[in-house]
Amino acid sequence: MSGASRVVSRSLARIDAPGKVTGTAVYAADFALPGMLYGKIFRSAEPHARLVRLDTTRAAAIAGVRAVISAADGPDVRYGAAVKDEPVFASDIVRYVGQPVAAVAAVTLEAAEAALAAIEAVCEPLPRVLDLAAALAPGAPLVHEGWQTYTAIPILQRDGNVCNRARIVVGDVERGWAEADRVFEHRFTTAMVHQGYTEPRAAVAAWDSSGQVTVWSNTQLPFDVQATLADILAIAPSKVRVIVPGVGGGFGGKLRIGVEHFAALLARRAGRPVKVVTTSEEELTAAYPRQGTIIELKTGVTLDGRLTARQGRIYFDTGAFAGSGPGVASVATMVLAGPYRTPNLHLEGYAVYTNKTNCGSYRAPSGPQANFAVESQMDIIADALGIDPLELRLRNIVREGDEGPTGQVLSAVGLEECLRRAAEAIGWRDRRPAPGRGKGLAIGWWTTTGGSSGVYVKINPDGTVALNTGAVEIGTAALTGAAQVLAEALGVDLADVTVVSGDTFSTPFDFGAQGSRTAFAVGNACRAAAAELQRKLFALAAAQLGAPEEALALHDKHVVGPGGRVSLAELARQSQVAGGGMIAPGTFIAPATAYDTKRVEGHVYPAFHSPSFHAHAVDLSVDAETGEVAIHKYVVAQDVGFALNPTYIEGQIEGGVAQGLGQTLSEEIVYRDGRVLNANLTDYKMPTTLDVPRVESILVEHPGRVGPFGAKGVGEPPNIEPPAAVANAIAAAVGARISSLPITAEKIVLTQRAGSG
Amino acid sequence: MAKIPITLQINRERHEALVEPDRTLLDVLRSDLGLTGTKTNCLDAECGVCTVLVDGLAVNSCLYLAVVAQGRAITTIEGLAPAGTLHPLQRAFVESGAVQCGYCIPGMILAAKAYLDDHPQPSEAQIREALAGNLCRCTGYQKIVDAVLAAANCMTAEKVAL
Numbered sequence: 037m038s039g040a041s042r043v044v045s046r047s048l049a050r051i052d053a054p055g056k057v058t059g060t061a062v063y064a065a066d067f068a069l070p071g072m073l074y075g076k077i078f079r080s081a082e083p084h085a086r087l088v089r090l091d092t093t094r095a096a097a098i099a100g101v102r103a104v105i106s107a108a109d110g111p112d113v114r115y116g117a118a119v120k121d122e123p124v125f126a127s128d129i130v131r132y133v134g135q136p137v138a139a140v141a142a143v144t145l146e147a148a149e150a151a152l153a154a155i156e157a158v159c160e161p162l163p164r165v166l167d168l169a170a171a172l173a174p175g176a177p178l179v180h181e182g183w184q185t186y187t188a189i190p191i192l193q194r195d196g197n198v199c200n201r202a203r204i205v206v207g208d209v210e211r212g213w214a215e216a217d218r219v220f221e222h223r224f225t226t227a228m229v230h231q232g233y234t235e236p237r238a239a240v241a242a243w244d245s246s247g248q249v250t251v252w253s254n255t256q257l258p259f260d261v262q263a264t265l266a267d268i269l270a271i272a273p274s275k276v277r278v279i280v281p282g283v284g285g286g287f288g289g290k291l292r293i294g295v296e297h298f299a300a301l302l303a304r305r306a307g308r309p310v311k312v313v314t315t316s317e318e319e320l321t322a323a324y325p326r327q328g329t330i331i332e333l334k335t336g337v338t339l340d341g342r343l344t345a346r347q348g349r350i351y352f353d354t355g356a357f358a359g360s361g362p363g364v365a366s367v368a369t370m371v372l373a374g375p376y377r378t379p380n381l382h383l384e385g386y387a388v389y390t391n392k393t394n395c396g397s398y399r400a401p402s403g404p405q406a407n408f409a410v411e412s413q414m415d416i417i418a419d420a421l422g423i424d425p426l427e428l429r430l431r432n433i434v435r436e437g438d439e440g441p442t443g444q445v446l447s448a449v450g451l452e453e454c455l456r457r458a459a460e461a462i463g464w465r466d467r468r469p470a471p472g473r474g475k476g477l478a479i480g481w482w483t484t485t486g487g488s489s490g491v492y493v494k495i496n497p498d499g500t501v502a503l504n505t506g507a508v509e510i511g512t513a514a515l516t517g518a519a520q521v522l523a524e525a526l527g528v529d530l531a532d533v534t535v536v537s538g539d540t541f542s543t544p545f546d547f548g549a550q551g552s553r554t555a556f557a558v559g560n561a562c563r564a565a566a567a568e569l570q571r572k573l574f575a576l577a578a579a580q581l582g583a584p585e586e587a588l589a590l591h592d593k594h595v596v597g598p599g600g601r602v603s604l605a606e607l608a609r610q611s612q613v614a615g616g617g618m619i620a621p622g623t624f625i626a627p628a629t630a631y632d633t634k635r636v637e638g639h640v641y642p643a644f645h646s647p648s649f650h651a652h653a654v655d656l657s658v659d660a661e662t663g664e665v666a667i668h669k670y671v672v673a674q675d676v677g678f679a680l681n682p683t684y685i686e687g688q689i690e691g692g693v694a695q696g697l698g699q700t701l702s703e704e705i706v707y708r709d710g711r712v713l714n715a716n717l718t719d720y721k722m723p724t725t726l727d728v729p730r731v732e733s734i735l736v737e738h739p740g741r742v743g744p745f746g747a748k749g750v751g752e753p754p755n756i757e758p759p760a761a762v763a764n765a766i767a768a769a770v771g772a773r774i775s776s777l778p779i780t781a782e783k784i785v786l787t788q789r790a791g792s793g
Numbered sequence: 794m795a796k797i798p799i800t801l802q803i804n805r806e807r808h809e810a811l812v813e814p815d816r817t818l819l820d821v822l823r824s825d826l827g828l829t830g831t832k833t834n835c836l837d838a839e840c841g842v843c844t845v846l847v848d849g850l851a852v853n854s855c856l857y858l859a860v861v862a863q864g865r866a867i868t869t870i871e872g873l874a875p876a877g878t879l880h881p882l883q884r885a886f887v888e889s890g891a892v893q894c895g896y897c898i899p900g901m902i903l904a905a906k907a908y909l910d911d912h913p914q915p916s917e918a919q920i921r922e923a924l925a926g927n928l929c930r931c932t933g934y935q936k937i938v939d940a941v942l943a944a945a946n947c948m949t950a951e952k953v954a955l
Contacts, residue, residue: 053895056892059829060830062829063832066829232928234840234928235894236834282895284895284896285894286894315836316835316836316839511931512893684890686890687931687933691930692933716835724925724926724928725920725927730935731933
């Protein structure tokens with residue numbers, strides 16, 4: 037490659053856009069097969085109860101019903117990413133309102149719904165564990181009496197209702213308190229929130245005569261779903277094929293198996309394809325939302341604003357099954373440390389069972405909650421010490437070569453630049469420009485999840501390039517980014533690249549659309565494949581060009597030598613004759629990040645790989661009468677390492693901020709007595725066009741060592757800082773420090789009244 | 794429930810269907826006619842992904858009965874532009890980077906179309922008002938609003954050129 041980039045760093049239109057604007061792109065919810073039945077799930081109406089009788093005979097007799105299954109039909113298997121605690125159907129005990137108890141398949145949706153209404157379940161209530169306080173109280177009833185019998189990741193620290201306690205210990209916080217001039221202690225809470233993808237979870241399953249099941253689903257992790265399905269169905273993974281058509285958003289909510297197993301089990305029983313699609317009510321009562329939390333944070337500082345110690349505990353209300361809780365509790369401790377130098381740390385994350393839906397992963401799992409606490413408290417400390425919040429942060433942020441909380445050595449740290457540029461763009465010098473108006477800052481760091489990716493790449497005889505990847509495009513344009521990396525490496529245009537993706541049978545393994553990793557990891561696998569293709573192309577071209585391979589280069593769709601050039605198309609044609617065509621695999625596994633194993637326990641995510649750094653700044657007003665927040669300006673400065681496609685990175689930032697503002701100001705899954713009160717999209721308030729401000733994106737580029745061209749993960753980070761940035765701006769505007777999410781207008785007014793009363 | 798025969802005028806083509814009187818237009822479009830460009834989600838007119846045009850007005854087809862649609866001109870995303878071409882709104886959505894997962898986009902584009910037909914030179918605030926019934930969870934709406942503004946300018950320029 038020579039000179040300016042041809043494809044990367046350019047804001048090219050995503051390759052799947054035409055299909056999406058014309059309605060021709062097929063999503064999982066659109067997928068249908070001839071003779072397909074419709075599946076529905078019968079769910080528990082009790083938060084915690086003994087299921088004494090389940091009668092499905094009336095349901096099975098309804099016209100059009102082709103299958104009814106429950107725990108009695110097997111399989112007796114428990115699954116789960118960290119703790120295998122979740123059965124397919126509740127058998128003796130139901131543990132949350134919404135837990136699957138039975139499933140039906142019928143020739144029409146109406147018949148399936150009628151069958152659900154005809155199922156009879158008799159329950160005897162058990163003591164309920166309805167919130168974190170109840171779960172953690174001495175002598176609390178156990179959500180899982182048999183928790184010790186479950187298979188779990190060995191390093192987890194489990195005890196009763198705690199399905200993991202992750203811990204980071206650095207230095208000695210007692211020494212840190214002694215060195216501190218002031219010690220600050222605060223408590224924060226955050227609400228359970230939903231990812232809010234517009235396409236419900238959907239799956240169509242069909243069995244063939246060889247005993248293979250094919251499942252078309254909108255999962256983010258087809259290979260994980262394949263493995264889980266194989267366990268549940270008690271068949272070899274090679275007998276399970278998962279294909280991902282278009283995905284209408286995921287944000288982490290479509291990582292783990294959702295409805296695929298119900299479709300597969302019903303289809304096996306009925307002998308016909310079955311489609312299962314969730315309703316909005318099911319999404320808001322029985323999906324994988326973000327955990328609500330309680331956070332206790334204690335921080336010591338010197339009078340000149342130097343952090344001496346931090347002790348933090350974050351409790352995740354992970355619901356009836358562990359779900360992502362044990363891992364999320366681990367990641368949280370990394371976030372609680374903040375992107376700050378703090379010599380003494382004692383940080384703990386607890387994942388706690390309650391009788392609610394089991395929570396999962398939502399864009400930067402644990403990030404917004406833990407960051408809300410850390411960055412709110414930084415502003416409280418700044419105000420108490422009379423130090424400008426920007427200055428306090430500048431005195432404590434990590435810089436190049438510093439250690440992360442677990443001892444990893446940080447490199448490509450663009451944090452100071454992010455912080456200064458965000459502050460500049462928001463006009464930080466005038467922090468309180470008018471009565472009721474204020475500005476807030478929040479900073480953070482996040483990981484680029486590694487994991488492995490494989491691709492096959494083929495150069496077609498017309499010179500175009502086929503990229504075959506097991507990755508999944510969930511909307512971020514990450515596969516467009518990876519295709520840009522491939523096109524750049526091969527010296528072709530983005531328009532020359534076509535992508536086939538997300539099929540566990542025909543595409544190579546990929547760790548999946550999670551953790552801001554797809555463009556990063558698939559991009560690197562593409563580079564590896566391109567290097568192999570280059571070797572083959574040069575070997576074939578050298579003789580024709582009369583030049584040694586070392587003298588050749590790939591440029592403008594040709595192999596170029598000192599005395600001439602030959603097109604990739606021609607070489608691809610020749611290779612078809614010479615043998616096998618112009619193909620190459622490429623693989624990538626992110627190198628392990630070294631850390632100090634003595635600092636952690638119960639920790640499944642002890643280092644942030646190729647970490648990104650970011651600063652958010654917001655300028656807002658609070659209505660003196662109503663407490664309503666009006667955002668005038670929102671700025672994000674994010675160190676993306678290298679901007680593969682600036683337009684879609686802006687898109688990630690704008691969308692992440694919008695979601696973050698929803699969590700900050702309006703969104704909450706409201707439970708009362710174990711039941712969700714607002715399981716519809718009118719009462720679960722996601723931001724509309726009228727609620728989201730314009731976002732100014734500043735792309736900071738401190739290239740990392742691992743990612744393609746230095747790129748770091750970009751998808752999750754924009755979701756992390758909005759709660760803290762907004763809380764800090766509200767405090768600046770009206771002096772009300774709100775320590776619980778969502779920050780509703782009501783809370784602002786009540787806090788102001790309490791403060792002035 | 795007894796089925797009744799209906800005739801629908803969709804994207805300038807006649808379609809015959811045999812439907813129950815309580816079937817929604819959305820269900821008939823997707824299940825009977827295979828027009829899955831119109832998306833399905835909340836089924837309660839809360840999210841807007843099912844938006845289609847009925848006599849030029851944007852409606853939530855999830856709550857619009859198919860029998861009521863008889864005799865009216867229905868436009869779905871598949872019929873917005875001739876096959877192989879893009880309407881200026883579609884082009885603007887592609888060029889502005891307004892598409893991410895894309896699931897809300899057909900409804901978003903049709904809601905914008907209905908509004909632009911009556912308000913060819915809207916302000917940003919007007920566009921935001923017009924699209925307030927269409928949820929998008931990916932984009933934060935910024936590039937969607939930009940795309941509609943760009944399309945409005947383009948459509949106005951094309952009219953002037955004529």
